[in-house]
Amino acid sequence: MQTLHVNGYDMAYLEVGKGPPLVCVHGTLGDFRTWYAVLGPLSKNHRVISVSLRHFFPEHWDGAGSDYLMSQHVADVIAFIEQIAPKPVDLMGHSRGGHIAFRVAQARPDLLRRVVLAEPGGDLDASLAPATPASGAPSLAVRVAASVKKVASGDIEGALMNFVDAIDGDGAWARLPTAAKQQLRDNIFTLLGQVGEKRRPFAKSEAESITTPMLLIGGGDTEGTLSLIWRVLAEHIPGAKTAVIPGARHWMFEQAPQEFSKAVLAFLAG
Template sequence: MQSLHVNGYDMAYLDIGRGPPLVCVHGSLSDFRIWSAVLGPLTRRHRVIALSLRHFFPDHWDGIGGTYSIAQHVDDVIAFIEKLDIKPVDLMGHSRGGHISFRVAQRRPDLLRRLILAEPGGELDGTLDPDFKPGPSPLAARIAASAAVIAQGDIDGGLEIFIDALEGPGAWKRLPATPKQLLRDNAVTLIGQTRDKRPPFSRADAEAIRTPTLFIGGANTRGALPKVLHALEAHVKGARTEMIPGTTHPMFEQAPQKYCEIVLEFLAAS
């Protein structure tokens, strides 16, 4: 593990392999360790740089303060790439990390060669969703309910609410010990996420992306995530989409070989 001082914060990251740089941005409740299942195949052809966002493990944040936000994380990833001085990079983000990577591509396409968005998290505005209604989304309500329980000190209880809502009843109890611990290590970040003020995706946002883009989804993912993915890919010029059979939101953990095949093929294209 290494660290890079970015915007007044020490960002931890892994830097493994040789070749064109591939920067990986994790999602909610995770950190750079989440990519462990795909590091082997990816590092055979790429220098993989997997970072931990501000306030995620190995940081042990107390949930206090206003420095946890999509805007801050986007600023941090931009500064991280600039400070490494390796542009242009391929950028891959999952879930919340997909949202952050999308915003990096929107603001600083000069930093990027290719963009991979694995079920980017977020909401759609009225230009992309005919059923849009102002106010908190179901996802925001789920996060708030989970964070309230975590804030009371019941880490496992709060995580069970969140994971079961995402993956179905009983999903938390079925998780093995190692992924459970990774979630516990980052549980307090959900408190920050309740104050996130994440901007919804718009059609203009999607049309502004000019970086060659690949969307990846789990064919069995529930809820709003597939809707967001397909709404965005329909308006990102030239975007490709791959759905991995038999998987849900953590598709690169459930089918790492297939995920890597898709990613490496896309990155190798001229």
């Protein structure tokens, strides 16, 4: 593990492989360990740099403070990339990290060569809202709010089960390997910050303004809003590519690492 001092914070990261830099940003309850399943294939041709965002493991945050903001995490990733050479870099984000990667592409396209969004999290504003809402799992905000109540009451395992099962289906938490459960458990108090992170919804004008080549990728079996958002964004991001990982859900890179890596590497090589 290494760190870079970024906006007054020591941002932890792992670096594997040689080649053009690929910066990877985890989602809710993740950290630099999120990408373990794909570090092997991705690092064959790339210098994979997997970051932990502010207040995530290896920090053990208690949820106190006012700097757990979407804007702060976006600014941190930008400042982190500014210290990476050579530039431009490739950037990949999953879920909440996909939202961050989208915002980085909006603000600083000069830093980026290509971007991969794996089921970016958030909401669509009225300009992008589909005529038929997604069925199945509720929005990210609803899931987080329900889990936060359980965290506040001390029911950590209940909060984790509620969150994971809402995304990947009933019984998903119980089926997770012990190491994957511990990673999520290590970051559980970041949910307290996420409630007030001030994440704004995606807008049509924002999607249309993206100039960096972008791949949007999703699990073939993902349900609810997470299965919808990336498809809607892809319709409005100029020249966007898409890929579906059959038989996988939201954590597709863990469930089908070879298929996920193949799609990412093909895009990055294009």
